[in-house]
Amino acid sequence: MSKLADQGSLLPANTESADVQAIEVHNLKKSYAFKPVLRNLSLTLPHGQRMALLGANGTGKTTLLRILVGLSKAGSGTVAINGWDSRYALQEIRQSIGFVAHQPYLYEELTVLENLLFFGQLYAVPRARERAMVLLERVGMARRVNERVRALSRGQVQRVAWARALLHQPSLLLLDEPETGLDQDGSVLIDTLLAEYAAHGGSILFTTHQLERALALSDQVVIINGGKVVYQHETVDLTLTDLRQTYQGIYGGKQV
Numbered sequence: 001m002s003k004l005a006d007q008g009s010l011l012p013a014n015t016e017s018a019d020v021q022a023i024e025v026h027n028l029k030k031s032y033a034f035k036p037v038l039r040n041l042s043l044t045l046p047h048g049q050r051m052a053l054l055g056a057n058g059t060g061k062t063t064l065l066r067i068l069v070g071l072s073k074a075g076s077g078t079v080a081i082n083g084w085d086s087r088y089a090l091q092e093i094r095q096s097i098g099f100v101a102h103q104p105y106l107y108e109e110l111t112v113l114e115n116l117l118f119f120g121q122l123y124a125v126p127r128a129r130e131r132a133m134v135l136l137e138r139v140g141m142a143r144r145v146n147e148r149v150r151a152l153s154r155g156q157v158q159r160v161a162w163a164r165a166l167l168h169q170p171s172l173l174l175l176d177e178p179e180t181g182l183d184q185d186g187s188v189l190i191d192t193l194l195a196e197y198a199a200h201g202g203s204i205l206f207t208t209h210q211l212e213r214a215l216a217l218s219d220q221v222v223i224i225n226g227g228k229v230v231y232q233h234e235t236v237d238l239t240l241t242d243l244r245q246t247y248q249g250i251y252g253g254k255q256v
């Protein structure tokens with residue numbers, strides 16, 4: 001592989017061992033001010049698979065992702081990412097996850113490039129400047145590298161957040177409504193990035209409110225309600241009509 005191709009690769013050459021699950025969650029509980037949000041939630045994402053996480057507003061999808069990436073603590077239960085137990089190996093877990101969320105996790109007063117170099121240092125990314133430039137080119141932000149993040153539009157910030165999430169070649173992507181704020185071109189761009197990432201063996205867990213996207217972009221869909229998984233199905237033999245009916249059956253016709 002050439003040096004440039006290496007720098008542009010979305011995944012490390014040696015992805016995690018195939019016999020280790022990308023995500024393994026058992027009996028997860030989480031409450032806010034004594035109000036339970038997750039109640040004994042269990043979930044497994046095999047390595048190299050893509051999973052869509054569905055559920056109405058406020059059902060705990062973001063809460064789950066924040067626990068997986070180590071930004072929030074579970075009340076009880078266990079979380080393992082690529083075999084790493086979250087109680088003992090938070091650093092290793094963070095190193096193997098790329099996270100795109102509602103918040104961009106960027107510093108507004110730094111420029112686009114300064115942000116990526118900062119995260120490059122944090123994750124000890126080799127030749128970080130070169131890699132940052134390749135990724136910024138890929139997300140259509142190469143011309144804005146010297147602008148402060150606070151001067152960017154929401155969609156542009158989201159594109160930089162994508163470059164930040166991919167910078168350290170994570171083997172697992174956690175994406176919280178990743179299409180939010182992106183225009184048509186941006187949506188196509190992330191679909192392309194996701195397809196490439198999955199084709200190279202990356203694992204993906206993403207939330208969405210769009211059933212069509214869930215079906216098109218995943219190997220299995222999971223619906224959560226009442227703080228736990230109430231439905232899980234492979235997408236290969238699932239139609240949109242079936243998924244829509246199931247969702248409406250669970251949420252009583254509530255709009256997705």
Ligand SMILES: Nc1ncnc2c1ncn2[C@@H]1O[C@H](COP(=O)(O)OP(=O)(O)OP(=O)(O)O)[C@@H](O)[C@H]1O
Pocket residue numbers: 032033037055056057058059060061062063064
């Ligand atoms: N920091 C917090 N403090 C108190 N309550 C919180 C906090 N974060 C989330 N919650 C509550 O936990 C519940 C689940 O929120 P969460 O953001 O995980 O839902 P979600 O499924 O991601 O929703 P959406 O589809 O709207 O993004 C909600 O009732 C929310 O009000």
